[in-house]
Amino acid sequence: MTSTPAEKLEALRAFANDMRDVTAPELSPLLPTYVLPADGDGSRPLAVTGGLLAFEYRHELETAGLWSGWGFLAVVDLDGVDDYLTGTAVLTHEWTHFLEHLAFTSALIAAAPPETLLQDAPPAPEATAEALGARATMPPWTGHDRRYLRLLAHVVYRLQAAGWPGDVDDCFPSRHYLLSRASRYAEHLGTEPAYLADLPICRILETRCPSDYTAFAAADMKHAIRRWHLRDPLSPPVPAERNVVPCQRF
Ligand SMILES: [Zn+2]
Numbered sequence: 001m002t003s004t005p006a007e008k009l010e011a012l013r014a015f016a017n018d019m020r021d022v023t024a025p026e027l028s029p030l031l032p033t034y035v036l037p038a039d040g041d042g043s044r045p046l047a048v049t050g051g052l053l054a055f056e057y058r059h060e061l062e063t064a065g066l067w068s069g070w071g072f073l074a075v076v077d078l079d080g081v082d083d084y085l086t087g088t089a090v091l092t093h094e095w096t097h098f099l100e101h102l103a104f105t106s107a108l109i110a111a112a113p114p115e116t117l118l119q120d121a122p123p124a125p126e127a128t129a130e131a132l133g134a135r136a137t138m139p140p141w142t143g144h145d146r147r148y149l150r151l152l153a154h155v156v157y158r159l160q161a162a163g164w165p166g167d168v169d170d171c172f173p174s175r176h177y178l179l180s181r182a183s184r185y186a187e188h189l190g191t192e193p194a195y196l197a198d199l200p201i202c203r204i205l206e207t208r209c210p211s212d213y214t215a216f217a218a219a220d221m222k223h224a225i226r227r228w229h230l231r232d233p234l235s236p237p238v239p240a241e242r243n244v245v246p247c248q249r250f
Pocket of ligand 1 (some may be wrong): 143
């Protein structure tokens with residue numbers, strides 16, 4: 001990748017647009033993509049995104065003359081982006097999070113109309129504390145589980161078909177999540193990414209997952225729980241257990 005921060009930013013912004021057009025053409029007329037530089041000191045993740053992050057950064061985007069409505073935003077530490085492949089793989093990783101958020105939100109709205117959701121009372125403080133406590137004991141792959149890895153395989157398949165030189169392992173530093181390589185997960189999907197290549201990407205997770213993939217993912221996560229002495233999130237809490245896990249890079 002070209003060396004100055006401005007050139008890196010320009011290349012990443014162009015890729016973000018292309019990535020949206022290639023993997024989710026149905027979203028292209030509606031959904032802007034943004035990339036902003038992080039004013040990081042290297043201690044933060046390489047990149048972050050979120051379903052509503054564009055709203056949080058609206059002022060910065062307007063100041064930069066970029067704002068054209070809610071959309072995908074990745075905030076990237078450009079110092080950690082050494083070359084084109086690293087930068088575009090990081091964006092692919094973040095884009096998959098965003099798509100999973102969109103898929104989840106669509107399913108939620110389909111199950112409960114927005115007016116119902118808006119009427120819901122905020123959670124009680126005890127419930128929130130309980131949720132935060134549960135989160136603290138979640139395994140390191142939380143947010144990057146089998147749904148995420150399945151969607152990532154589809155996103156990467158579509159990018160590769162358009163000529164992108166990376167692969168799923170470039171987008172997923174599996175050792176940080178204590179899981180097998182993303183390419184092993186992708187192998188267990190078989191021909192699914194090709195078979196569903198024309199399905200809107202946000203609908204992938206609505207389809208039945210190959211049982212081979214589900215079985216592999218369950219076995220891999222069970223193995224990691226045993227090997228790293230993690231607490232199984234599906235089992236009752238066990239007090240006074242301390243887990244040491246590597247920090248997550250992105
Ligand atoms: Zn992530």
